Amino acid sequence: MELLQTINSPEDLRRLPLDLLPKVAQEVRQYIIETMSRIGGHTGASLGAVELAVALHYAFDTPRDRLVWDVGHQAYAHKILTGRRDQFPTIRQYGGLSGFLRRDESEYDTFGAGHASTSISAALGMAIARDRKGENYHVCAIIGDASLPGGMAMEAINQAGHLKTRLIVLLNDNEMSIAPSVGALTGYLNRIREAQGYHRFKDEIGETLRSIPGVGERLHQAAKTVKDAIAAAVLPGALVNELGFKYIGYIDGHDTTALVRALREAQQIKDGPVIVHALTVKGKGYPPAEKNRYKWHASGPFDISTGAAIKSAKPSPPTYTSVFSNALCELMAKDERIVAITAAMPDGTGVDQALEKFPGRAFDVGIAEQHAVTFAAGLACEGLRPVAAIYSTFLQRAFDQIVHDVCIQNLHVVFAMDRAGIVGADGPTHHGLLDIAYMRIVPNMVVMAPKDEAELRDMLLTAIEHTGPICFRYPRGAGVGVPLDREPQLLEIGKAEILRDGGEVALLAYGSMVHPSLRAAEQLAKEGIETTVVNARFAKPLDAELILALARTKRLIVTVEEAYLAGGFGSAVMELLEENGLLGRVRLVRMGVPDRWVTHGDQKLLLAKYGLDADGIYSRVKESWEVIEERRVRRKRFEVDSIGGG
Numbered sequence: 001m002e003l004l005q006t007i008n009s010p011e012d013l014r015r016l017p018l019d020l021l022p023k024v025a026q027e028v029r030q031y032i033i034e035t036m037s038r039i040g041g042h043t044g045a046s047l048g049a050v051e052l053a054v055a056l057h058y059a060f061d062t063p064r065d066r067l068v069w070d071v072g073h074q075a076y077a078h079k080i081l082t083g084r085r086d087q088f089p090t091i092r093q094y095g096g097l098s099g100f101l102r103r104d105e106s107e108y109d110t111f112g113a114g115h116a117s118t119s120i121s122a123a124l125g126m127a128i129a130r131d132r133k134g135e136n137y138h139v140c141a142i143i144g145d146a147s148l149p150g151g152m153a154m155e156a157i158n159q160a161g162h163l164k165t166r167l168i169v170l171l172n173d174n175e176m177s178i179a180p181s182v183g184a185l186t187g188y189l190n191r192i193r194e195a196q197g198y199h200r201f202k203d204e205i206g207e208t209l210r211s212i213p214g215v216g217e218r219l220h221q222a223a224k225t226v227k228d229a230i231a232a233a234v235l236p237g238a239l240v241n242e243l244g245f246k247y248i249g250y251i252d253g254h255d256t257t258a259l260v261r262a263l264r265e266a267q268q269i270k271d272g273p274v275i276v277h278a279l280t281v282k283g284k285g286y287p288p289a290e291k292n293r294y295k296w297h298a299s300g301p302f303d304i305s306t307g308a309a310i311k312s313a314k315p316s317p318p319t320y321t322s323v324f325s326n327a328l329c330e331l332m333a334k335d336e337r338i339v340a341i342t343a344a345m346p347d348g349t350g351v352d353q354a355l356e357k358f359p360g361r362a363f364d365v366g367i368a369e370q371h372a373v374t375f376a377a378g379l380a381c382e383g384l385r386p387v388a389a390i391y392s393t394f395l396q397r398a399f400d401q402i403v404h405d406v407c408i409q410n411l412h413v414v415f416a417m418d419r420a421g422i423v424g425a426d427g428p429t430h431h432g433l434l435d436i437a438y439m440r441i442v443p444n445m446v447v448m449a450p451k452d453e454a455e456l457r458d459m460l461l462t463a464i465e466h467t468g469p470i471c472f473r474y475p476r477g478a479g480v481g482v483p484l485d486r487e488p489q490l491l492e493i494g495k496a497e498i499l500r501d502g503g504e505v506a507l508l509a510y511g512s513m514v515h516p517s518l519r520a521a522e523q524l525a526k527e528g529i530e531t532t533v534v535n536a537r538f539a540k541p542l543d544a545e546l547i548l549a550l551a552r553t554k555r556l557i558v559t560v561e562e563a564y565l566a567g568g569f570g571s572a573v574m575e576l577l578e579e580n581g582l583l584g585r586v587r588l589v590r591m592g593v594p595d596r597w598v599t600h601g602d603q604k605l606l607l608a609k610y611g612l613d614a615d616g617i618y619s620r621v622k623e624s625w626e627v628i629e630e631r632r633v634r635r636k637r638f639e640v641d642s643i644g645g646g
C-alpha cells in the first residue's frame, strides 16, 4: 500500500504519471478486499468500480468537477481516494463512514445516494446550475447498467437530451444488478457489446477477405455492408443518438489509461450530453467474487484465502425473509392466481424461490418499484392475486401508484414490506420507518404487522384471502425463533390479541415490538408492576373495541412500534382515544422513533438507542408508571390535607 499511503487527496493522485494508475488501483483493490474480509459490505460492487474511481479522480479536477455516484454502494474506492483511506475500516459502523455517499461526509460526495437511478437527475440539475452561473466545470454521473433503466434515470436522460446540456454519464456496465440484470435495455447493452465485438471481428474478417486476389474487394464490400447494417441497427445510434446523447465506448472499465482517455474525450464535447460506456466485472480482482457475482454484490466477513463466509457461532432462527419465501411458494402451489413480484431484489425479498419454481407467475421487474405496483394493479384487475414484495424503503418510491392505481380503485394487491424498521448498516436511506404512516393514511388500505415469523405466515395467507389493498411489514434479519409447525391460519381483520392480562398498565405492541414487550412485562412484574400486553396486529383498522375498553379501565397505555412516531401506530391509537374523548382519562405514552434520521450501525445498538428493546420498554413503562403513582400520592395527600382543613 506504499503508493496509496501517499495519496491523501485526488490532487496527490493527479500528480502521478498515468502509467502508475494501475498500481494505485491494485493497492486500492487489495485494501478493499482485506477490509471487507474483516467487516463485510458491498464487496463485489466496489471491486468492480475501482479503476473507474481512479480514472475519474485523475481525469476530473475534483471536487471542482462534480462526480455524482448512483446508489453509492460501489464507491468505496472513491472514498479511499478522497481523504477517507484511514477511516475506511469504519465504514457502515456506528459513528463510522456511511456505506453510501453523503454530502455531510465529504465535499467529494456531491450528492447523497442509497436508492438507485437518481444520479443523472441530480447531475443534470448541477449542470444547469453551472451553466446559469457561467462556470465551466464538468459534471459526471456514474450509473450502473441496472440503475440506468430505472424510471428517474430515463426521465433525466430524456430531459438532458432535449436540453442538450453539457453533461457526462459514465455507464458502469457489469451486466449485473444484484442478480443478473433484467430488461430490454439490458439486452440492448448486450447487443452493443456483441455488435462492437462483432464490429471488431468484422474488421479483421474484412481485411482478410480483401486480401483474396480477384474477388477480395467485392467480398470486403459485401462484408462491410453487413457490418454497417448491424452497426446501424444496434449500435448506440439506435437509442443513444436519438435521445441526444453522443456515445463513447465501449471501454474496458479496468483499463485506467483507456478510461482516462475516454473521459478526456468526453470532456471535449461541449454541445450536449455524452455517455461513456465502460464494461466492468463485478468482484474484479477477487476470484471468488468474480465467480459468483450475484452472491458477492455484498458480503459479510470472509476468509480471504477461500472466500468462505465467516459465520457467527450462534445459530440464529430462520430469517423473516426465508419464512416469507417458503410460505409464498406453499401458497402459490395451491393457488394459481397468486403472482409474485420483486423489483430487482429477488434474493433480498425471497421471491427468488418463486421465480425458480413458478416461471411465468413470478416477475423481477428490475429497479422499477413504481412500475411494479401498477403492474400488480393490472394483474389484480384481471382476478389474479399479486404479491408485491418490496422493501419498505424502496416502496416509498411508489407512493402515488399505491394511492392512484391501487387504493382508489380498491384493487386487491398484497404488499409484503420486508426490511421494515431499523435495518442497521445501510443507514437512513434504507431504514424502513415510514411505511406505517404512509400506508395508514391511504383509504382502503389494511395495515398490519406480525408479532413473529409464525404470524407472518398467517398474515400472508390473510392478505391473499383479503379482497382489497393490504400490506404487512416485517424486519430485516432473523425471526424470533417460534415453531413453524402449524398451518397458517386466517386472521380476523382488525382484531388484536391479548397475550398477557392484568395490572393498570396496557402495552399495545406492534409487530416486531411484541416479543420485546413481553420480556419487558416479565421484568416489570418482578417489580410489582403488572401489565397487560396486547399484540396489536393492525394499525388499520385498529381493534377499536379492545383499545377503548383498555382506555376505560387502565391508567396508562403505552404503544410501541419500530417506526417513526409521526403518523404511526401510536398516532392511530391517539386519534382513536381523542375521537372518543378518552385522552383526558388515560395517560398515553407512545414509543417509537422520533423525528430525526437514524444513522447507520449495528441493528441491535440502534434499536437500544431508541429504547426499542426489552430494556428500553421496561424503563419507559416503569418511569411513566412512577410519575402516575407520584401524582396519585400527591393528590391523596392534598385530599387528606383539604379534609383536615390543613
Ligand SMILES: Cc1ncc(C[n+]2csc(CCOP(=O)(O)OP(=O)(O)O)c2C)c(N)n1
Residues within 6 Å of the ligand: 045, 048, 071, 073, 074, 114, 115, 116, 143, 144, 145, 146, 147, 148, 172, 174, 176, 177, 178, 282, 297, 343, 344, 345, 367, 368, 369, 394, 397
Ligand atoms: C430504488 C432502489 N431499488 C433497489 C435498490 C437495491 N439495489 C441496490 S444496488 C442494486 C443493483 C444496482 O445495479 P447497478 O446499477 O447495475 O450497479 P452494480 O451493483 O451492478 O454496480 C439494487 C437493485 C436500490 N438501492 N434502490
Ligand SMILES: CC(=O)[C@@H](O)[C@H](O)COP(=O)(O)O
Residues within 6 Å of the ligand: 071, 073, 114, 178, 298, 348, 419, 423, 426, 476
Ligand atoms: C445497495 C442496496 O440498496 C442493497 O444492496 C441493499 O444494501 C441490500 O440490503 P439488504 O442487505 O438488507 O438486502
Ligand SMILES: [Mg+2]
Residues within 6 Å of the ligand: 144, 145, 146, 172, 173, 174, 175, 176, 177
Ligand atoms: Mg450493474
